[in-house]
Amino acid sequence: MINVTYSGNYQDILTDDKKRTLKSIHEKLYAKTGEGNDYVGWLDWPSGLSEDFLNGIKDTATQIREKADVLIVIGIGGSYLGAKAVIEALQPHFEKNPNFEVLFAGHQVSGPYLKQLMSYVDDKEVALNVISKSGTTTEPALAFRFLQQYMKDRYGKEAESRIFVTTDAEKGALLTLAEEKGYKRFVVPDDVGGRYSVFTAVGLLPIAAAGFELNQLIQGAKDAEDELKSFNPGDNPAIRYGTIRHHLYEQGYTNEVLATFEPKLSFVQEWWKQLFGESEGKEHKGIFPISVVYTTDLHSLGQYIQDGKRNLLESFLVVDEADEDLEVFEAENNADQLNYLAGLSLHEFNLTAYKGVSEAHLSGGVPQIGVHVKKIDEYHLGYLLYFYMLSCAYSAYLLGINPFNQPGVEDYKTAIFKLLNKPGY
Numbered sequence: 288m289i290n291v292t293y294s295g296n297y298q299d300i301l302t303d304d305k306k307r308t309l310k311s312i313h314e315k316l317y318a319k320t321g322e323g324n325d326y327v328g329w330l331d332w333p334s335g336l337s338e339d340f341l342n343g344i345k346d347t348a349t350q351i352r353e354k355a356d357v358l359i360v361i362g363i364g365g366s367y368l369g370a371k372a373v374i375e376a377l378q379p380h381f382e383k384n385p386n387f388e389v390l391f392a393g394h395q396v397s398g399p400y401l402k403q404l405m406s407y408v409d410d411k412e413v414a415l416n417v418i419s420k421s422g423t424t425t426e427p428a429l430a431f432r433f434l435q436q437y438m439k440d441r442y443g444k445e446a447e448s449r450i451f452v453t454t455d456a457e458k459g460a461l462l463t464l465a466e467e468k469g470y471k472r473f474v475v476p477d478d479v480g481g482r483y484s485v486f487t488a489v490g491l492l493p494i495a496a497a498g499f500e501l502n503q504l505i506q507g508a509k510d511a512e513d514e515l516k517s518f519n520p521g522d523n524p525a526i527r528y529g530t531i532r533h534h535l536y537e538q539g540y541t542n543e544v545l546a547t548f549e550p551k552l553s554f555v556q557e558w559w560k561q562l563f564g565e566s567e568g569k570e571h572k573g574i575f576p577i578s579v580v581y582t583t584d585l586h587s588l589g590q591y592i593q594d595g596k597r598n599l600l601e602s603f604l605v606v607d608e609a610d611e612d613l614e615v616f617e618a619e620n621n622a623d624q625l626n627y628l629a630g631l632s633l634h635e636f637n638l639t640a641y642k643g644v645s646e647a648h649l650s651g652g653v654p655q656i657g658v659h660v661k662k663i664d665e666y667h668l669g670y671l672l673y674f675y676m677l678s679c680a681y682s683a684y685l686l687g688i689n690p691f692n693q694p695g696v697e698d699y700k701t702a703i704f705k706l707l708n709k710p711g712y
């Protein structure tokens with residue numbers, strides 16, 4: 288379902304030694320005995336999802352769509368990027384959703400954003416889904432403080448039936464608050480970290496509310512879980528991708544540029560950055576994840592990628608089939624001199640551009656990985672996101688890093704809290 292290509296020879300990387308290392312990673316991962324094993328609930332999560340659970344999410348999504356025109360999803364990092372990635376990939380570019388919108392808040396602290404959001408929804412019916420695994424993250428908590436008040440002012444007691452909380456089952460300030468007010472709650476499983484949580488209620492409720500097909504998304508993830516669990520490092524694309532990028536890292540390619548020709552995937556790229564960046568960037572190790580959308584960025588970052596410092600590897604996220612397309616037509620006077628393209632579709636143009644860019648960058652000293660997915664729909668996105676999560680676990684374990692914690696993010700938080708005189712800091 289996913290095809291991973293490489294500009295080098297994969298068999299050369301796959302030495303007996305590497306196979307042994309991969310085998311031991313595979314065994315620890317699936318036996319849930321590797322480092323960070325408290326957080327591998329995502330691994331068999333898709334196949335464990337019950338009809339009842341999915342129906343519960345779908346029913347709530349239907350209720351939300353019945354009573355509201357807008358769902359504001361409050362969350363940051365893993366509590367926002369998965370839903371945002373799927374929704375952006377699936378919704379049309381324009382007239383996103385004339386009858387129902389999913390908007391996001393709490394993923395930054397911008398006064399203008401929050402003020403303008405509240406005035407934008409003033410003439411619309413609103414529901415809120417506040418998502419935080421810890422229940423204590425400052426940005427969403429701050430946004431929720433404002434938006435909860437907004438809801439109370441607008442709806443009084445009825446606000447309580449318009450607010451949905453997704454958080455830990457047992458702890459956190461958000462849980463206490465939800466219990467106090469009787470808000471409907473969804474659980475972030477204990478053993479699933481934020482950046483691995485897209486197939487839990489964290490991602491599923493906003494995605495369902497946006498009107499997308501959960502069964503297909505989950506089926507894609509389930510098939511990925513099933514097909515990628517075999518230890519077959521020659522063919523398994525998740526092992527392949529993890530192994531190639533790790534090999535390139537060892538050769539000094541410490542930055543990975545994830546490139547796509549499909550602008551709708553730009554939030555899949557953002558989600559991927561958190562996934563790989565937070566999973567691997569520890570102990571002064573790890574590939575720094577960067578993203579570009581082509582051909583746009585060929586006209587800005589293309590120069591650097593072609594000729595700049597040689598520590599870049601490039602991985603293309605290639606969509607093989609376009610759902611909509613245009614064919615270049617023959618113009619009478621050919622004033623723009625583009626008749627040579629007549630008969631070519633824009634998708635074919637991009638596939639050719641992929642080949643050309645890939646050749647040029649390779650000759651400039653940037654090794655190439657291709658991650659090919661058939662098309663963009665619920666099923667293939669489900670498959671793709673699971674594929675990346677699994678590859679990430681292999682890749683981080685190859686580095687000797689626990690993929691499932693993020694100890695480093697506390698340092699800047701402590702520094703900010705000290706400056707703000709937060710009690711206890």
Ligand SMILES: O=P(O)(O)OC[C@H]1O[C@H](O)[C@H](O)[C@@H](O)[C@@H]1O
Binds near residue numbers: 363364366419427693
């Ligand atoms: O869901 P939350 O607990 O609010 O966390 C939201 C995000 O913020 C944290 O600082 C972590 O770095 C992320 O891994 C997490 O996804």
